Amino acid sequence: MARSNPRWGWTSSSTPLTSSKRCATAASFVRPSPTARWSMRPDPDSEGRRWLAQAENDLAFTRLAAREGFFAQACFNSQQAAEKALEAFLYSRGAEHVFGHSVADLITECARIDTEFTPLKARATPLDQYYVSTRY
Structure with missing residues (x-):
């Protein structure tokens, strides 16, 4: 918009x-x-790289926040980094719109394209609890 x-x-x-x-x-x-x-649709590779750059920025901020003792912010940004990295993969594979904030759901979508994502679901699902609880 x-x-x-x-x-x-x-x-x-x-x-x-x-x-x-x-x-x-x-x-x-x-x-x-x-x-x-x-x-004008964005190039899938460019869009994927754009989202991955945002994920990397969130991860860098996560490390800084944790080091400085801002643990709620570090948890929230960990979830955001994972969400954006998964969205980067989906956009790089041609998705036009990616909806939802659940890391578990996004991993399920990614696994439909590449089964190597499947084992990540159990380890990444706990990140979903940090999307809302650490913000309020």
């Missing part, structure tokens, strides 16, 4: 973070055409 602010002359393009209404935004000074979002 792109939002524009005529007062400042910029747009903000958003990448939905799955099923919630929260969005990661990046300011852009280029105003896309009204149909650009629907007519």
Whole structure:
């Protein structure tokens, strides 16, 4: 979704973070055409790399937060890093939209494409408890 602010002359393009209404935004000074979002699909490899870079940033922040004693934030960002890494895989394989925050569910989706994800489910499922409980 792109939002524009005529007062400042910029747009903000958003990448939905799955099923919630929260969005990661990046300011852009280029105003896309009204149909650009629907007519231009991102390259799967580029989109996968973009999501993987976000996962790596979340993981780096997780390590920093844990080292400084911010354990709830470290737990939440661990879940976010796993979620985004799994989404990176799905986008790199051509998924147009990935919905949901459950690491377990995302692993199930990834395992439909590559069975090497299957053994990860038991170890990664506990991350799901940190999505909400550490935020409130």
